[in-house]
Amino acid sequence: MTTAISSKGFRTRQNNCFVPVTDEVCIKREQNYNPLVEEQVILQPDDDFFRAITMDEFKERALLIVEKLDKKYANK
Numbered sequence: 001m002t003t004a005i006s007s008k009g010f011r012t013r014q015n016n017c018f019v020p021v022t023d024e025v026c027i028k029r030e031q032n033y034n035p036l037v038e039e040q041v042i043l044q045p046d047d048d049f050f051r052a053i054t055m056d057e058f059k060e061r062a063l064l065i066v067e068k069l070d071k072k073y074a075n076k
Helices: 007-012 047-051 055-074
Strands: 002-006 024-028
Touching: none
Parallel strands: 002 024
Antiparallel strands: none
């Protein structure tokens, strides 16, 4: 069973609007309807994407930096 109520009706009678989990509830917007979930835009890869390094490359470089810092500050 589907129950449709207006958003204004939901706000004013929110405590009375809760129904068993088996029911589906739809809240309709008044006049200027704008969907709550807009269609996701999927962009094409750009230059930043192609310049990016892999996670493995990042791990290797980060490990080298940590090792250099360790050697530098280990003796102090």
